[in-house]
Amino acid sequence: MQRMKCIIQYDGTAFAGYQVQPDQRTVQSKLEAALTQMHKGKEVKVVASGRTDAGVHAKGQVVHFDTSLDIPLEGWKKGLKSLLPPDIGVLEVQSASESFHARYDTVGKEYRYVILNQPDPDIFKRNYAFHVREELNVEAMREACRYLEGEHDFTSFCSARTEVKGDKVRTIMKADVQRLGSELTFTFRGSGFLYNMVRILVGTLVEIGKGERDPVDIPSIIDARNRAAAGKTAPPQGLFLWEVHYPQPEM
Amino acid sequence: MQRMKCIIQYDGTAFAGYQVQPDQRTVQSKLEAALTQMHKGKEVKVVASGRTDAGVHAKGQVVHFDTSLDIPLEGWKKGLKSLLPPDIGVLEVQSASESFHARYDTVGKEYRYVILNQPDPDIFKRNYAFHVREELNVEAMREACRYLEGEHDFTSFCSARTEVKGDKVRTIMKADVQRLGSELTFTFRGSGFLYNMVRILVGTLVEIGKGERDPVDIPSIIDARNRAAAGKTAPPQGLFLWEVHYPQPEM
Numbered sequence: 001m002q003r004m005k006c007i008i009q010y011d012g013t014a015f016a017g018y019q020v021q022p023d024q025r026t027v028q029s030k031l032e033a034a035l036t037q038m039h040k041g042k043e044v045k046v047v048a049s050g051r052t053d054a055g056v057h058a059k060g061q062v063v064h065f066d067t068s069l070d071i072p073l074e075g076w077k078k079g080l081k082s083l084l085p086p087d088i089g090v091l092e093v094q095s096a097s098e099s100f101h102a103r104y105d106t107v108g109k110e111y112r113y114v115i116l117n118q119p120d121p122d123i124f125k126r127n128y129a130f131h132v133r134e135e136l137n138v139e140a141m142r143e144a145c146r147y148l149e150g151e152h153d154f155t156s157f158c159s160a161r162t163e164v165k166g167d168k169v170r171t172i173m174k175a176d177v178q179r180l181g182s183e184l185t186f187t188f189r190g191s192g193f194l195y196n197m198v199r200i201l202v203g204t205l206v207e208i209g210k211g212e213r214d215p216v217d218i219p220s221i222i223d224a225r226n227r228a229a230a231g232k233t234a235p236p237q238g239l240f241l242w243e244v245h246y247p248q249p250e251m
Numbered sequence: 252m253q254r255m256k257c258i259i260q261y262d263g264t265a266f267a268g269y270q271v272q273p274d275q276r277t278v279q280s281k282l283e284a285a286l287t288q289m290h291k292g293k294e295v296k297v298v299a300s301g302r303t304d305a306g307v308h309a310k311g312q313v314v315h316f317d318t319s320l321d322i323p324l325e326g327w328k329k330g331l332k333s334l335l336p337p338d339i340g341v342l343e344v345q346s347a348s349e350s351f352h353a354r355y356d357t358v359g360k361e362y363r364y365v366i367l368n369q370p371d372p373d374i375f376k377r378n379y380a381f382h383v384r385e386e387l388n389v390e391a392m393r394e395a396c397r398y399l400e401g402e403h404d405f406t407s408f409c410s411a412r413t414e415v416k417g418d419k420v421r422t423i424m425k426a427d428v429q430r431l432g433s434e435l436t437f438t439f440r441g442s443g444f445l446y447n448m449v450r451i452l453v454g455t456l457v458e459i460g461k462g463e464r465d466p467v468d469i470p471s472i473i474d475a476r477n478r479a480a481a482g483k484t485a486p487p488q489g490l491f492l493w494e495v496h497y498p499q500p501e502m
Contacts, residue, residue: 009375010374087377120340123262123340
């Protein structure tokens with residue numbers, strides 16, 4: 001058996017999320033159906049770096065699977081492409097060591113979140129950005145980002161629906177926001193993220209951008225260790241799983 | 252009766268084109284259904300500057316309709332927005348003179364066409380750009396654009412399925428192509444465009460960009476007055492009706 005590592009992208013709009021659910025269109029079920037077809041009906045299981053919710057996109061999700069087939073890497077890419085729907089793309093297929101694990105070996109991830117900040121909506125962005133009419137103060141949000149960076153207990157920024165049992169201490173190496181025209185892009189690079197964490201971070205930053213909260217409120221929100229202390233959860237369609245990090249640069 | 256002018260946008264992906272067709276999802280039928288509902292079941296007809304094909308987008312399509320309702324302009328925008336599907340947007344609603352006609356009064360249009368020019372496809376662009384793997388020579392295509400500008404008989408760049416009976420002389424005021432990263436955007440501003448004209452222009456320019464034809468071939472393609480002399484028709488999803496021009500800047 002050979003373990004394979006794939007970097008994939010998907011447009012989350014028409015998926016009920018990454019993970020298999022009965023009677024739902026999910027990314028994992030499409031991947032497994034394509035691989036099972038390539039293996040002539042023999043069931044193939046796929047393991048991802050983590051799940052994403054309905055409507056959330058991926059620019060660089062990583063998955064692994066095991067195969068007994070001997071196919072050149074370009075053949076994997078072409079074969080999968082021909083069997084996958086048009087809203088899933090395969091960026092890279094690599095041979096991995098048998099111990100490689102897409103989920104357990106992760107050392108960090110980067111997420112980006114896009115806000116369209118202008119009075120009128122833009123139908124071309126409706127599935128790829130969160131529309132906020134009120135002008136947001138980017139400087140204030142950027143100041144708030146400084147307080148988020150570092151190692152903190154992010155319980156306040158974790159959905160109550162989490163399945164995480166252990167501690168909620170995570171490290172954010174980079175939190176930033178950039179404006180390009182009316183588009184704001186938030187970048188979060190961290191050791192790991194809790195359930196809905198990026199969307200709650202963005203929802204809280206938006207309240208700061210509107211002047212409803214102050215950047216210096218962030219430390220006390222963190223200290224509260226209480227979901228109710230943070231802001232609303234921003235909607236899924238602005239969120240992109242951008243990159244997944246592993247110890248070695250290349251397998 | 253008051254004549255109203257609207258500037259609308261739509262994502263052409265899920266439409267069978269602009270114009271009403273039996274049992275098809277079209278932009279016109281959605282607009283007329285929304286307006287008819289606002290008029291409590293009294294049928295309202297909508298006239299556009301021109302139709303667009305299945306998969307073609309509009310950033311600034313113009314339509315008109317007549318109404319007996321007395322609603323403030325913001326109310327029209329909100330009312331229509333609440334009744335239209337999320338892939339149609341209303342940018343502006345204006346009162347127009349009773350003689351205004353969205354189609355007959357047009358003095359020009361601007362179309363843009365987007366090509367994604369990189370080896371790998373990008374699933375996020377699949378409905379909004381034409382993917383061309385081979386590196387295109389932008390300078391050659393720009394040189395070819397110079398030959399397209401001006402008044403010409405564009406018979407060679409008109410689909411045989413046209414309904415135009417009269418002459419096919421049109422004026423292109425501007426033809427250009429710009430590269431931004433791996434995205435090429437073609438701009439065509441002209442007095443009017445024949446059926447599939449922009450897509451055939453782009454298809455021909457792509458053959459020039461690949462080196463299969465020469466920029467100086469354009470005059471002889473025009474002179475041939477024969478569809479077979481030009482290149483392939485580029486696919487619909489890269490095409491955007493960008494703006495429609497009328498004699499007065501504002502109604």
